Amino acid sequence: MPDPTFEFSRAITRQPSSAIVDGLRAVDTGTPDLDQMLKDHASYVEALKSTGAEVVVLPALEDFPDAVFVEDTALCLPQGAVLMRPGAATRMGEVAHMAPTLSKFYDTIREISGPGHVEGGDILVTSREILVGRSDRTDAEGVEELRRLVADWGHSVREVFTPGGVLHFKTDCSLLDGQTILSTKRLEASGCFEGYRVLNTAEGEEAAANTIRFNNLVLMPAGFPKTAEVLDRAGYEVVQINNTECAKIDGGMSCLSLRF
Numbered sequence: 001m002p003d004p005t006f007e008f009s010r011a012i013t014r015q016p017s018s019a020i021v022d023g024l025r026a027v028d029t030g031t032p033d034l035d036q037m038l039k040d041h042a043s044y045v046e047a048l049k050s051t052g053a054e055v056v057v058l059p060a061l062e063d064f065p066d067a068v069f070v071e072d073t074a075l076c077l078p079q080g081a082v083l084m085r086p087g088a089a090t091r092m093g094e095v096a097h098m099a100p101t102l103s104k105f106y107d108t109i110r111e112i113s114g115p116g117h118v119e120g121g122d123i124l125v126t127s128r129e130i131l132v133g134r135s136d137r138t139d140a141e142g143v144e145e146l147r148r149l150v151a152d153w154g155h156s157v158r159e160v161f162t163p164g165g166v167l168h169f170k171t172d173c174s175l176l177d178g179q180t181i182l183s184t185k186r187l188e189a190s191g192c193f194e195g196y197r198v199l200n201t202a203e204g205e206e207a208a209a210n211t212i213r214f215n216n217l218v219l220m221p222a223g224f225p226k227t228a229e230v231l232d233r234a235g236y237e238v239v240q241i242n243n244t245e246c247a248k249i250d251g252g253m254s255c256l257s258l259r260f
């Protein structure tokens, strides 16, 4: 029986568009370069495909600068998908563009109808529960609506808190396998991973926390050698993907796909 938290047969991605230069960011560290991002995106898709999964690459959306970050538009569970309601006003319309693709793969699709908000980047699905981090993008009402929507699918939702100044809960953590989480020390210090095995990102490499376990691989952003070694030593097969351009607009490995 595959573990649905990290063994996947499919992923959905979207090509970055030239509007990427207008992507939301907390701090301006420069303009993302589309050509480099397209190369990085291709490497990312290749890595996912190399595990045997089918990878859908949707066309770029010129009207939505952040649409490459498809993870924020939906939560994909074995029982069905839930459409999100992004907390960033400029990202709300991305959901309607994702819905038709999810309909091809899911019979059951539910949606966060509001007034609350949830973005997929704040959701970490483990083998025992769904952790949802409140953040500037995900609020208490959104968490409660998500809790109601997935209850009869047998999932329990636990509300947790994204550290201040951090975009999403998963900016600071990721699932490595059913019971193991990669986390920054600052997030682990909040106590939210009690009962889990936790590996920490190395000092000064907090930006390496957003990885994805996808079948046999862990995809991580390139440039964090100490954390790569932590993962390697723990026995994970690591693939490093250049993330310099997405990082300029606060994006990482998990944001770039929906996995199911």
Ligand code: CIR
Pocket: 023, 024, 025, 066, 069, 071, 072, 088, 091, 120, 121, 122, 167, 168, 170, 171, 249, 250, 251, 252, 254, 255
């Ligand atoms: C945003 O601020 O919404 C985008 N520039 C980055 C989204 C990253 N998504 C994610 O971590 N799931």
